[in-house]
Amino acid sequence: MSKIKTIFTILFSLLTINVGCFYLPEFKPNYKEVLKLSLLFYESQRSGKLPSNNRIKWRGDSALEDKGVNGEDLTGGYYDAVIDLYRCVMMICLVIFVKFSFTMAFTTTILSWGVIEYKDAYEEVGQYSQVLDAIKWSTDYFIKCHASPKELYGQVGDFSTDHAFWGRPEEMNMTRPAYKIDVDHPGSDLAGEASALFSSASVVFRDVNKSYSTKLLKHAIELYDFANTYRGLYQEVIPGAKQYYESTSYGDELTWAALWLFKATQDSKYSKDAEKYYREFNISQEIPNSFFYNKKVVGLQILLAESIGSDEYSDAVGQFCDNSADNQLRTPKGLLYIDKFGTLSHAANIAFACLRVADLPQMPSEKYIDFAKEQIDYILGAKGRSFVVGYGYNFPKRPYHSAR
Ligand SMILES: *[C@@H]1O[C@H](CO)[C@@H](O)[C@H](O)[C@H]1NC(C)=O
Numbered sequence: 001m002s003k004i005k006t007i008f009t010i011l012f013s014l015l016t017i018n019v020g021c022f023y024l025p026e027f028k029p030n031y032k033e034v035l036k037l038s039l040l041f042y043e044s045q046r047s048g049k050l051p052s053n054n055r056i057k058w059r060g061d062s063a064l065e066d067k068g069v070n071g072e073d074l075t076g077g078y079y080d081a082v083i084d085l086y087r088c089v090m091m092i093c094l095v096i097f098v099k100f101s102f103t104m105a106f107t108t109t110i111l112s113w114g115v116i117e118y119k120d121a122y123e124e125v126g127q128y129s130q131v132l133d134a135i136k137w138s139t140d141y142f143i144k145c146h147a148s149p150k151e152l153y154g155q156v157g158d159f160s161t162d163h164a165f166w167g168r169p170e171e172m173n174m175t176r177p178a179y180k181i182d183v184d185h186p187g188s189d190l191a192g193e194a195s196a197l198f199s200s201a202s203v204v205f206r207d208v209n210k211s212y213s214t215k216l217l218k219h220a221i222e223l224y225d226f227a228n229t230y231r232g233l234y235q236e237v238i239p240g241a242k243q244y245y246e247s248t249s250y251g252d253e254l255t256w257a258a259l260w261l262f263k264a265t266q267d268s269k270y271s272k273d274a275e276k277y278y279r280e281f282n283i284s285q286e287i288p289n290s291f292f293y294n295k296k297v298v299g300l301q302i303l304l305a306e307s308i309g310s311d312e313y314s315d316a317v318g319q320f321c322d323n324s325a326d327n328q329l330r331t332p333k334g335l336l337y338i339d340k341f342g343t344l345s346h347a348a349n350i351a352f353a354c355l356r357v358a359d360l361p362q363m364p365s366e367k368y369i370d371f372a373k374e375q376i377d378y379i380l381g382a383k384g385r386s387f388v389v390g391y392g393y394n395f396p397k398r399p400y401h402s403a404r
């Protein structure tokens with residue numbers, strides 16, 4: 001009898017364990033909270049002298065000696081990563097304190113794009129001034145990087161010295177070399193991306209601070225001329241960058257820069273330039289399945305559809321979203337799978353692009369909005385666990401940040 005009882009007890013506890021495994025709290029996304037947390041992430045990545053309103057208590061001033069080859073002040077901006085998770089092998093992780101202009105500029109352009117299109121949402125959730133700060137932290141740095149009209153710093157810091165150092169950015173004491181592009185060593189992709197950043201941010205700041213916005217636009221125009229006149233790939237000038245953030249063509253950045261200048265100025269010279277580059281570099285022949293710093297095609301097509309309005313562009317972006325939603329490889333629970341690195345960021349970028357496409361005329365908007373929401377909700381925990389630190393059910397509890 002007692003044996004049977006024991007067996008039942010064991011069975012019963014196995015059952016409860018199983019039920020426990022299948023139990024998931026109801027998923028109710030709180031996008032407001034997520035937006036707030038995502039801006040805190042940018043803040044934790046800040047380099048340079050932190051302002052008194054810094055909200056990350058465990059961060060302090062760092063890399064105050066960052067300088068250009070002629071002693072220019074290059075403090076500020078964002079660290080690429082304060083840990084390089086991709087290269088954690090056998091519990092040994094490499095830390096990266098490099099500041100990369102190419103990816104920093106792309107990130108800030110996309111952030112600005114979001115603010116331009118969804119300013120109301122930022123205001124409604126009380127994060128408008130915070131997102132302006134996040135953008136300005138980058139633009140202030142890029143103003144320093146743009147040392148003269150035809151000179152732009154593309155990287156500060158070095159991987160090999162970073163890898164030899166194990167500590168907080170606040171305690172770094174290694175030399176941090178700076179690398180730049182100029183007329184003899186051009187990089188149209190880097191200069192074009194920085195121009196796009198300045199144009200998009202100048203639109204963001206137009207209603208906030210007119211003189212700052214005008215200043216940003218001046219940098220945008222100078223960098224556009226530099227990118228266009230002196231052609232080249234930045235990774236051939238700054239070879240270290242290739243290993244991490246390669247750029248395989250500059251046709252997309254020239255088009256991107258022209259389109260953002262058109263958005264900032266409404267001067268049709270720039271939309272004509274954009275169409276010219278789009279043809280010159282055969283961009284329509286590229287069929288993208290992703291949207292990131294080295295593959296901007298769909299972003300170009302969205303801006304072209306918005307500014308020029310031809311069917312060619314709206315057909316292309318419709319196809320992009322249909323393909324992403326219907327045919328793209330996914331994980332078993334439905335996350336888009338583009339790459340093993342940055343899987344979530346690829347999915348989020350595509351969701352953003354398709355939200356923009358949903359706003360174009362004659363699009364199956366509901367399908368694209370549902371698709372974007374599905375991808376974002378996956379990241380927030382709809383399929384079992386949240387991937388956003390500090391948010392939702394079963395989020396990652398021990399994220400590593402070398403500043404902590
Ligand atoms: C740099 O920091 C490390 C560890 O904090 C220390 O051992 C080393 O002596 C420092 N080097 C210099 C040049 O200050």
Ligand SMILES: *[C@@H]1O[C@H](CO)[C@@H](O)[C@H](O)[C@H]1NC(C)=O
Binds near residue numbers: 209211212
């Ligand atoms: C506008 O931006 C400039 C540059 O950052 C700053 O010096 C100035 O105080 C700002 N003006 C206002 C009204 O915020």
Ligand SMILES: *[C@@H]1O[C@H](CO)[C@@H](O)[C@H](O)[C@H]1NC(C)=O
Binds near residue numbers: 282
């Ligand atoms: C674009 O395509 C044309 C025709 O196929 C080719 O001649 C040209 O070299 C291509 N341009 C670029 C930048 O790839």
